[in-house]
């Protein structure tokens with residue numbers, strides 16, 4: 343999924359604050375027990391999410407796409423004691439591993455794991471969110487964005503992973519690349535937000551919801 347040279351990726355990872363011991367253990371256990379572990383967003387993205395949560399003062403966080411809980415736990419650790427994180431997953435195998443690590447964490451009281459198709463789960467959620475991390479099925483990215491933007495607080499941030507899809511957005515010729523390219527176009531044309539597409543890892547867009555006429 344990455345298109346940055348692996349030596350540079352490793353250098354950046356080593357230069358980034360390491361995960362907590364528990365999150366490091368989660369990575370090891372995921373590697374031993376699960377396939378597709380490259381779905382884990384990793385240290386650079388995980389630390390970026392944590393820093394964004396800290397500097398923005400976010401208290402209520404929504405994640406779409408838990409996998410084994412790497413980014414959820416990284417974000418929960420960054421939240422204040424009265425913070426809340428809802429993370430959405432539909433795969434029971436991933437649920438089991440994620441829950442076992444959430445339970446071991448001193449931040450477990452902040453985390454709620456919601457099972458089911460995320461588009462359905464979103465319909466059942468109340469209230470708005472200060473921070474949203476979108477990292478699930480790519481074909482639904484445009485649908486997620488449409489549903490999630492009204493749920494984002496003014497001044498809130500949305501981080502969207504894999505927005506470059508290994509560069510295939512340049513010539514999108516499969517369903518996933520087309521959906522991601524569509525989302526990138528939607529964001530570009532959305533007047534309520536300002537955004538920056540970061541070329542870290544597989545591409546990560548940060549979207550800030552503005553109040554009307556607030557951009558300049």
Ligand SMILES: C[S@@+](CC[C@H](N)C(=O)[O-])C[C@H]1O[C@@H](n2cnc3c(N)ncnc32)[C@H](O)[C@@H]1O
Pocket residue numbers: 381382383384406407408409410411412413414430431432433436458459460461477478479
């Ligand atoms: C890229 S992984 C998430 C990685 C995680 N954020 C991390 O950094 O470790 C995407 C996850 O979304 C889940 N997923 C995919 N489609 C979904 C859907 N429609 N509803 C809920 N979860 C879904 C997958 O099972 C997978 O665990």
